[in-house]
Amino acid sequence: MTTDRNRSDRTGSTRRQFLVGGAVAGVGAAAAIGIDLALTSGMDAAPAASGSTPQDGADIVPFYGAHQAGIDTAAQTYGTFVALDLLPEVQRDAQRRMMKVLTDDAARLTRGEPALADSEPELAIARARLTVTFGFGPEFVARAGGSGPSWLKPLPAFSIDRLEPAYTGGDLLIQVAADDPLVVAHATRMLLKDSRSFTTVRWVQQGFRRSAGAYPERSMRNLFGQVDGTVNPEAGTADFDEVVWSSDGWLAGGTGMVVRRIRMTLDTWDKLDRSGREQSVGRTLDTGAPLTGTAETDDPDFEARNALGFPVIPEFSHMRRARSDNPRERILRRPYNYDDAPTGGALSDSGLIFASFQADIDAQFVPMQQRLADLDLLNEWTIPIGSAVFAVPPGCAEGGFVGETLLS
């Protein structure tokens, strides 16, 4: 219903919007700290994926395949990201053993079967579209004696970054996602138990999207209320394949993954009025449509001007800054919200676990992030506090294991 009221508001409010836009421009110029939340093609890229089909706790996402699941899978409601560090003595042979064990765990759990030695088998019977996705950090590939893709390294230091070691880096990433939080918790616990003799936990980030059918729009919303992921490539298309999948050596069939923790300062965001919020991203809040359109999937018109001669979609808006004329500079956003317990008298500790997949991080992600760091009004309310890069190996067939192209 909120949506309806906003929509009717909107139809008659074009001019008011322009006026507010001028006010926001001032704020934006001051801000220009740039950040990243934006980053990616923006709050505009939405997965074809999220929750467009009715949620069914019995649904299974196949584990085995040319690609790992959890990338072109319609984003599940809950996601936990775990970064592990290899113990000093763990080298190639131990890495291979670990990946065999973790692969077997993941294959069984995603089928709704207990892992071997699962001490809570009753928790394993639910499927809930569980996926487990593994990514290798620079150190993992180095220890394996492999040569990583050139982009497998920490991202360049962006001016907006305030990175905290507690959320940065990692040798092995495990993304566990499902439509049920208990399924995610059990799978994560099982995988961590089987990682214990090889690794230590570096960081854990727990996130959520929305339950299927809970909201009308195709893309998820972040805690600013903005749609997120509108312009994502659509799984199953040649476009998606080109954006996401690598064809490079042991990584062929895999991809590159960026995980950044973006704190969203909700308390200062609260000071911004509705039109200002829409200007900051370049989209309306109700439908997620570009400020020049009426539907979320409408193409933005960056040339359109308002009565005062300003661009309808501001130059400093997140969407405008994320877009590139270079079609190569696109990514697949697959983020999750986080809303943790606040400390130190704050009202909230909230933000976005920004996760994106792209075949070549240097060619596709970094230029976009750099533009956003240089200028993006959203930077005023968003702070990157964690950052990590992983090479996500291809999937495997039954009897094989994830990482075999590197470790065998």
Place this chain on the structure above:
Amino acid sequence: MNTRISTRFGILLVAAALGLAGCASGSTSTPATTEADSVTITNAWVKAADSGMSAAFGVLENSGETDATIVSVSSDASSMMELHEVVDDGSGSMVMQEKDGGFVVPAGGSLTLEPGGYHFMLMDLTAPLVAGEEATFTVTFEDGSTMEFVAPVKDFTGANENYNGGDMDMGDDHSGMDMGGDDQ
């Protein structure tokens, strides 16, 4: 615990001998259906341990029309193995002991080997069992037929049953796992 081990030891040796015989003759040449032909094991795994003792688990299923009895098990991973059950020792403590009469896999049924219950006991590891490796076992049935299976090694914190009140934890650090030495 020493007492019980000692009394069982003779039986163990006999079982080991049978196992060897079974291996030598093989089970494939006999036209009649053997016990091994009817039995399969699924979801097998063995607990990681640096030295001393460990245990293997899984689900045995018998598709045959007669019960199949496992009388022994062997593996290169352990110099000695036993068929164990976990029982109440009468004082409320759960303890491991060798299973009298072996493991019976009922006709058309199954027998689950699991922590806290029946298990294949590795009495003295010949080398560390590390997670992600595999161990091969040979099960010998009452009729002399044998079945070989491979079990992946997994880290597992449980399966720490005592042996008659002794502290013979399996796996992890091997404090309390020196039972084999006591028994020699």
